[in-house]
Amino acid sequence: MNAVQEAPSSVTAEAPRIISVPKIHSRDLPYEVFLRDYVATNRPVVIQDAAPGWAALETWTPEYFKNTFGSQVVEVTYGVKQKLAEVMDGVLASTAEKPGPYLHKVIIHQHMPALLPALSPENIYAFPQRYCSPLMPRRFRRPDGYLKLLIGGVGGKFPLMHFDSDNAHAIITEIYGDKEFVLFAPGDTDYVYPHENSPGTSQIDDLDHVDLNRFPEFPKATQYRVVIGPGESVFVPSRWWHSARVVTTSVSVCTNIMYSTNWAGFIDISCENPVGGFKPSLLAKRLYLLTAGVIMGLIESVQKNLPGSFPARALGYLSPISPDARRKP
Ligand SMILES: O=C(O)CCC(=O)C(=O)O
Missing domain, CATH: 2.60.120.650 (Cupin)
Known part of the structure; x- marks a missing residue:
């Protein structure tokens, strides 16, 4: 159809x-x-x-x-x-x-x-x-x-x-x-x-x-x-x-x-100040999300490149790339 x-x-x-x-x-x-x-x-x-x-x-x-x-x-x-x-x-x-x-x-x-x-x-x-x-x-x-x-x-x-x-x-x-x-x-x-x-x-x-x-x-x-x-x-x-x-x-x-x-687009949207201008809490949030994104990216890459390895199994739940990885070991 x-x-x-x-x-x-x-x-x-x-x-x-x-x-x-x-x-x-x-x-x-x-x-x-x-x-x-x-x-x-x-x-x-x-x-x-x-x-x-x-x-x-x-x-x-x-x-x-x-x-x-x-x-x-x-x-x-x-x-x-x-x-x-x-x-x-x-x-x-x-x-x-x-x-x-x-x-x-x-x-x-x-x-x-x-x-x-x-x-x-x-x-x-x-x-x-x-x-x-x-x-x-x-x-x-x-x-x-x-x-x-x-x-x-x-x-x-x-x-x-x-x-x-x-x-x-x-x-x-x-x-x-x-x-x-x-x-x-x-x-x-x-x-x-x-x-x-x-x-x-x-x-x-x-x-x-x-x-x-x-x-x-x-x-x-x-x-x-x-x-x-x-x-x-x-x-x-x-x-x-x-x-x-x-x-x-x-x-x-x-x-x-x-x-x-x-x-990256999620960070931009969620750290936008609707009334414009600088807001320290939004900068802190942006820094947190940027750092979290880097860590997630590394964990995802370990799961992709070393599937089944100890680090993939131990850390996968922190940013799972498939339903199986979702649970903490
Ligand atoms: O009704 C739909 O199928 C669309 C649902 C949707 O776009 C939404 O929930 O944001």
Whole structure:
């Protein structure tokens, strides 16, 4: 299902440039090659059959969520809480004309840990890398990659076109139904009109009806489009703008990745003073993160170059490059 979409009809003063995101089966994309060719080069890709063996692929239907967790109150979107049964009714009744709710605030470890066994064995491509490191400051540490549940009905969508905070990469794995992604490269940032006071979110909220009077440069942006289905994971590189729209009732999970190559950008973002000027605490933080990055890099390199060696086994947990290395020996 390699889907390249038609150009949206309302953006046709100039035909938009549309490129389809490549799809590669996991058997043809070893993890190390994924890291080298896509993560390190900051290019999007879809991995097919990325999480073979997940029970979720068999069991996570809308009815399952309604029947098993229906009485649980969840945060659906910013500040909106509802029983999951009501959310699922809205999702199932959703249409393109009258979209229902889009659930995007459930952190699985925190809010619905009973779901975790169905996501095992781990999707290697979604391994969070430096987010697992005990050297990562506590505020940013996310050993689960911030594993999130996303559920929506036909026409539902993630509320904002955005790029992820922390300069993080994201990977979204579709479990049930189909979802369309439209991505824009960081170089096209000016053409997607970031909010002035929130530079990681775009003012454009409907890619199929872009107001060219307000956003005249939008047609200059290249759209990377793809529809993913069950078992497929889309890799969204750091600083790539993305929007997600449900094609058929959809359940998916999302995680973030912090790799050596997006570390420098993470330091810049997290040590920025929003009001400008010098702040000693931010300088100290920058120095800590720079030093931690060097140490992590050395530990990662030992694991890559001397796999199985004593230092790799003893130190790997400080910056694991694969799920096996995560535990302290
Ligand atoms: O809804 C989606 O699939 C996109 C999720 C996403 O971009 C996010 O959680 O930051």
